[in-house]
Amino acid sequence: MISKNWRIIVLTILTVAFFTQVVFAGEPLTLDESINIALRNSITLNIAKEGLKGATAQKREALTGFLPKFSTSYSYTRLSEAPFSRFTGLSSFGPPLSMLDGKEIPAGTADNYNWVIEAKQPLFAGGGIWANYQASSIGEDAARMEEKAKIQDVVLEVQVAYFNVLRAQKIQEATQQSVEMLSAHRDIAENYFKVGMIPKNDLLHTEVELANGKQALIVAQNTLELAKYNLNKVLRRNISTPLEIVDILNYHKLNRSFESCLDIARESRPELKVSALKARQA
Numbered sequence: 396m397i398s399k400n401w402r403i404i405v406l407t408i409l410t411v412a413f414f415t416q417v418v419f420a421g422e423p424l425t426l427d428e429s430i431n432i433a434l435r436n437s438i439t440l441n442i443a444k445e446g447l448k449g450a451t452a453q454k455r456e457a458l459t460g461f462l463p464k465f466s467t468s469y470s471y472t473r474l475s476e477a478p479f480s481r482f483t484g485l486s487s488f489g490p491p492l493s494m495l496d497g498k499e500i501p502a503g504t505a506d507n508y509n510w511v512i513e514a515k516q517p518l519f520a521g522g523g524i525w526a527n528y529q530a531s532s533i534g535e536d537a538a539r540m541e542e543k544a545k546i547q548d549v550v551l552e553v554q555v556a557y558f559n560v561l562r563a564q565k566i567q568e569a570t571q572q573s574v575e576m577l578s579a580h581r582d583i584a585e586n587y588f589k590v591g592m593i594p595k596n597d598l599l600h601t602e603v604e605l606a607n608g609k610q611a612l613i614v615a616q617n618t619l620e621l622a623k624y625n626l627n628k629v630l631r632r633n634i635s636t637p638l639e640i641v642d643i644l645n646y647h648k649l650n651r652s653f654e655s656c657l658d659i660a661r662e663s664r665p666e667l668k669v670s671a672l673k674a675r676q677a
Contacts, residue, residue, distance in 0.1 A: 423639040426557050429630060433553045436631035440549055443542040450531070450538035457531035460524040463516040470509040478503040537672040544665035556626040560640055563619040570608070570615040577605040 424432075434440060479499045517524060584601040587593045624634040651659075661667065 423641045425641045426554065426643065429557055429626070429640070430550055430553050432630045432632075433549050434546065437545070437549045438631075440542070440545045443538070443545040447535070447538040447542050450535040454528070454531040454535045457524075457528040460517070460520075460527060463514050466513045466515075468509075468511045468513075472507040472509070474503075474505045474507065477501055477505045533672050533675050537669050540665040540669045540672065544669065547665065552629050553626075556622070556629045557640060558643075560619070560622040560626050560638075561642060563615070563622040564642075567612070567615040567619045570612045574605070574608040574612050577601070577608040581605045 478501070480502045481499045581598075581601040581604075584593060584598045588595065588598040623638045626640075627634045627636050627638055
């Protein structure tokens, strides 16, 4: 009875897992979703983010150069006996000093504790502290620009891979339609040949065209699979993961000249800003 119940539980879990996988695999990805997945999983972007954290920490460390520095030290000394002072040669002076002759007066303790608190405030360092802070601040700005550049690189890589899949899908669909048309043409030619309306050569020509179309369809299907594999790789998923994407039907014309695009690129490209910042930092 227990064994039967376990079988039911295992089958239920496997069934739920299978259908869940089918449902998620069947959900098409949008371009924005693909970009978000890639940004989450990108190793290069994570490295850039950690670099920015390190640069920010260096800037904060440089800022502490303007602040006072506190230090403490502690020591303990144990003497074999407590120190003392003995008065001698006072008997000739008469009372009351003669009463102290030979007396021992404690001058300390056997247990000695020493706790020192020290504060240092730089007043002038020849501009070194300020220069170090400026260099660290520029380094933080450069790291931030590098992170922005990595984000743009990931977005571009996803967009290229995404539209390559769309293009491969369109080519595969067009090739499929061509094969269907060639197949219908071959069937018509075969019927014509059977009734003697066309020669054998015309029928063979349609069969060759159909074979070439089927070959082109295989190439288009393989190209589509490779494009999907590449998009999965960009998203850092298993390349064999089933993938469907949403078609983008909207077309927006870009009303800018080539020269204006170059000007925008020169002003906005983070790589150029990083180079300028590193030149200042040097």
